[in-house]
Amino acid sequence: MESNTPIRRKITLSDIAAGCGVSRATVSLVLRGSPLVNRKTRARVEEELRRQGYVYNRMAANLRRRTSSGIALVLNELANPFFAEFAAGVDEVVGEAGFVTLLGCTNESPAREQAVLGSLIEHGPAGIILSPAEHSDASQVLAAVGAQTPLLLFNRELGGSLPEFAHWDRLTLDNQHGTRLATEHLIARGHRRIAFFGGHRDSSSCRQRHAGYAEAMQAAGLPIEPHWQVECAPTRLAAAAQTPALFAAAPAPTAAVCYNDAVALGLVLGLNQRGLHPGRDFALTGFDDIAEAQLSAPPLTTLAAAPRARGRQAAELLLQRLREPQAEPRHTIVPVQLVIRESSCAPSDRS
Amino acid sequence: MESNTPIRRKITLSDIAAGCGVSRATVSLVLRGSPLVNRKTRARVEEELRRQGYVYNRMAANLRRRTSSGIALVLNELANPFFAEFAAGVDEVVGEAGFVTLLGCTNESPAREQAVLGSLIEHGPAGIILSPAEHSDASQVLAAVGAQTPLLLFNRELGGSLPEFAHWDRLTLDNQHGTRLATEHLIARGHRRIAFFGGHRDSSSCRQRHAGYAEAMQAAGLPIEPHWQVECAPTRLAAAAQTPALFAAAPAPTAAVCYNDAVALGLVLGLNQRGLHPGRDFALTGFDDIAEAQLSAPPLTTLAAAPRARGRQAAELLLQRLREPQAEPRHTIVPVQLVIRESSCAPSDRS
DNA sequence: CTCCAGATTTGGATCGTTCTAAATCAGGCA
DNA sequence: TGCCTGATTTAGAACGATCCAAATCTGGAG
Numbered sequence: 001m002e003s004n005t006p007i008r009r010k011i012t013l014s015d016i017a018a019g020c021g022v023s024r025a026t027v028s029l030v031l032r033g034s035p036l037v038n039r040k041t042r043a044r045v046e047e048e049l050r051r052q053g054y055v056y057n058r059m060a061a062n063l064r065r066r067t068s069s070g071i072a073l074v075l076n077e078l079a080n081p082f083f084a085e086f087a088a089g090v091d092e093v094v095g096e097a098g099f100v101t102l103l104g105c106t107n108e109s110p111a112r113e114q115a116v117l118g119s120l121i122e123h124g125p126a127g128i129i130l131s132p133a134e135h136s137d138a139s140q141v142l143a144a145v146g147a148q149t150p151l152l153l154f155n156r157e158l159g160g161s162l163p164e165f166a167h168w169d170r171l172t173l174d175n176q177h178g179t180r181l182a183t184e185h186l187i188a189r190g191h192r193r194i195a196f197f198g199g200h201r202d203s204s205s206c207r208q209r210h211a212g213y214a215e216a217m218q219a220a221g222l223p224i225e226p227h228w229q230v231e232c233a234p235t236r237l238a239a240a241a242q243t244p245a246l247f248a249a250a251p252a253p254t255a256a257v258c259y260n261d262a263v264a265l266g267l268v269l270g271l272n273q274r275g276l277h278p279g280r281d282f283a284l285t286g287f288d289d290i291a292e293a294q295l296s297a298p299p300l301t302t303l304a305a306a307p308r309a310r311g312r313q314a315a316e317l318l319l320q321r322l323r324e325p326q327a328e329p330r331h332t333i334v335p336v337q338l339v340i341r342e343s344s345c346a347p348s349d350r351s
Numbered sequence: 352m353e354s355n356t357p358i359r360r361k362i363t364l365s366d367i368a369a370g371c372g373v374s375r376a377t378v379s380l381v382l383r384g385s386p387l388v389n390r391k392t393r394a395r396v397e398e399e400l401r402r403q404g405y406v407y408n409r410m411a412a413n414l415r416r417r418t419s420s421g422i423a424l425v426l427n428e429l430a431n432p433f434f435a436e437f438a439a440g441v442d443e444v445v446g447e448a449g450f451v452t453l454l455g456c457t458n459e460s461p462a463r464e465q466a467v468l469g470s471l472i473e474h475g476p477a478g479i480i481l482s483p484a485e486h487s488d489a490s491q492v493l494a495a496v497g498a499q500t501p502l503l504l505f506n507r508e509l510g511g512s513l514p515e516f517a518h519w520d521r522l523t524l525d526n527q528h529g530t531r532l533a534t535e536h537l538i539a540r541g542h543r544r545i546a547f548f549g550g551h552r553d554s555s556s557c558r559q560r561h562a563g564y565a566e567a568m569q570a571a572g573l574p575i576e577p578h579w580q581v582e583c584a585p586t587r588l589a590a591a592a593q594t595p596a597l598f599a600a601a602p603a604p605t606a607a608v609c610y611n612d613a614v615a616l617g618l619v620l621g622l623n624q625r626g627l628h629p630g631r632d633f634a635l636t637g638f639d640d641i642a643e644a645q646l647s648a649p650p651l652t653t654l655a656a657a658p659r660a661r662g663r664q665a666a667e668l669l670l671q672r673l674r675e676p677q678a679e680p681r682h683t684i685v686p687v688q689l690v691i692r693e694s695s696c697a698p699s700d701r702s
Numbered sequence: 703c704t705c706c707a708g709a710t711t712t713g714g715a716t717c718g719t720t721c722t723a724a725a726t727c728a729g730g731c732a
Numbered sequence: 733t734g735c736c737t738g739a740t741t742t743a744g745a746a747c748g749a750t751c752c753a754a755a756t757c758t759g760g761a762g
Binding site: 022023024025026029036037038041060062063064065066 | 709710711712713716717718719
């Protein structure tokens with residue numbers, strides 16, 4: 001099969017330089033928008049760039065500059081809409097800044113995380129945004145990425161202790177304050193017997209969310225029964241299955257603060273199976289405000305984390321760090337917003 | 352702030368070569384697993400690589416080989432769970448093959464697509480997987496990526512005509528057959544007045560899906576009223592807002608084949624707002640089988656496209672192409688499966 | 703004129719691999 | 733021993749931009 005376009009050799013800086021009688025160095029300066037070059041020269045060079053159809057070869061530049069113009073984005077789970085939105089936000093800002101996003105997906109496996117980080121680091125990314133897999137360990141991550149590449153931790157804490165010379169930035173949600181708001185909201189609606197439902201207590205985010213709940217209950221002088229604190233995997237299925245545990249003993253709760261939206265949606269299922277009408281007989285709140293939250297029946301009162309905005313923010317924090325490599329490590333805790341919908345009804349006669 | 356780890360110069364091939372008394376070339380061969388090197392030598396070099404903690408510098412390799420080990424993945428929309436799953440599938444296979452995914456997100460804007468492609472191409476990706484933005488034009492895309500880099504088109508056709516020398520592979524869903532199945536299913540359930548709802552008619556996938564619907568209606572001898580064909584952006588919000596258009600004139604439809612799941616979920620909202628009970632008073636089907644489809648109220652009858660599998664498939668097709676650059680361009684059409692759930696009820700008295 | 707400062711421009715080395723062609727080595731055979 | 737063959741190894745030139753220090757240019761002051 002013959003191609004009918006001439007396979008012309010790639011145009012390089014030298015071609016442009018030769019084409020308009022200046023040196024490679026000058027062309028390079030023009031390309032990078034340096035103020036050093038004369039107006040007249042710049043115009044001439046730019047014209048020649050257009051004329052020859054030059055395309056910049058970032059691979060060459062990367063080699064010389066010893067760092068690529070890529071930002072590695074390593075996620076524990078891309079299929080989750082929360083992280084998909086997050087990724088979209090990251091990519092927006094990364095792209096605007098002239099970088100490119102190197103994607104890696106670990107599927108919650110620390111082993112895969114090691115492999116992915118190892119592979120990405122070979123490309124010399126300018127920085128890394130990492131949402132760790134469950135049970136991912138700080139020293140392992142450090143071993144994989146080295147101490148030179150700036151890294152921003154998103155969403156979760158790492159297990160193990162962080163060697164003090166790896167000054168990583170962090171961006172996490174204000175989990176504790178969020179569930180505190182949710183709990184206070186339920187209390188304000190008139191609930192007195194409120195459960196905390198779902199999640200695994202050995203995950204940092206679950207501990208924080210539980211703390212916010214406990215704090216609000218305590219502040220209101222409300223007791224917490226042991227069987228109101230039910231752990232389960234943060235999935236719909238597990239949550240539905242664990243629902244009976246809430247009602248295993250008297251007094252039964254009239255409301256529940258759930259670990260996240262997935263758990264809350266599972267609880268909705270579980271309540272329906274018991275013949276309870278969530279949003280009328282039983283109040284509940286979620287966390288994350290995933291797209292389904294506003295569409296479920298009943299629409300879910302939840303804490304909005306605005307994942308796309310978080311993605312943009314993560315990228316901006318990392319770019320900031322690239323600009324000031326020596327600045328103190330930052331820990332940014334972003335507030336979450338209580339979105340009140342119909343699932344957080346007042347207590348009913350029935351409950 | 353002082354770091355307490357020595358900032359040691361990066362280890363290079365030369366360091367390894369020097370460290371065990373062979374030439375750089377030999378070490379390079381070892382790294383690439385060439386069969387040319389002697390067992391004994393290979394072992395010695397590998398030991399030294401470990402000892403010095405060498406990390407491969409792909410930027411240098413990329414420059415020399417004139418193509419990077421990146422696969423560009425350019426998506427019209429990442430927030431849509433369908434594409435998020437697709438991306439996850441692509442990344443799996445790309446990673447397994449030792450490549451890295453370069454992500455780019457166009458948000459349905461051809462202008463942004465140009466920018467994203469332009470930026471990615473500078474990194475010399477080995478190949479490109481592109482799910483075009485709406486109204487994206489073949490010649491524009493060609494201008495941005497050049498004729499040298501293999502490209503796989505996913506999901507949509509490009510506008511304009513494809514210059515014959517750009518032999519691009521394609522992977523698309525069997526849209527027409529899918530909606531035909533859905534429509535036939537609704538007809539079998541007893542519906543006679545069926546609408547086609549959502550999407551923009553100038554997108555190829557929408558045209559194909561509409562064709563499948565029209566085909567089934569015609570085959571069954573059923574008429575189609577003009578106001579049963581409602582266009583809107585393929586988002587929940589737009590679909591909810593356009594719902595009244597379906598009922599703007601008599602006779603009202605009793606069922607709708609929706610452009611995709613997002614639209615169907617929006618229609619669910621819109622119907623609820625009108626006091627109609629989807630899955631009881633009105634039947635509807637979606638397309639894609641995103642995760643929310645089976646959890647919505649009512650669970651959605653839809654066409655499963657298995658996006659993660661499609662992602663894996665897309666990556667495999669592209670890798671195949673890298674292995675055989677001269678092979679004939681392939682157009683792969685993947686069948687979709689009708690998943691019957693509760694949204695596609697029989698017509699009720701009410702409707 | 704000559705000199706100087708500031709504005710531009712430039713040659714040449716450099717980044718760390720891969721590639722090519724040629725060199726070297728080991729062992730068998732005459 | 734000397735030659736030949738196949739198996740290994742290697743020197744050195746790429747790849748294409750960036751960096752640095754030094755060269756050149758300009759125009760105004762003395």
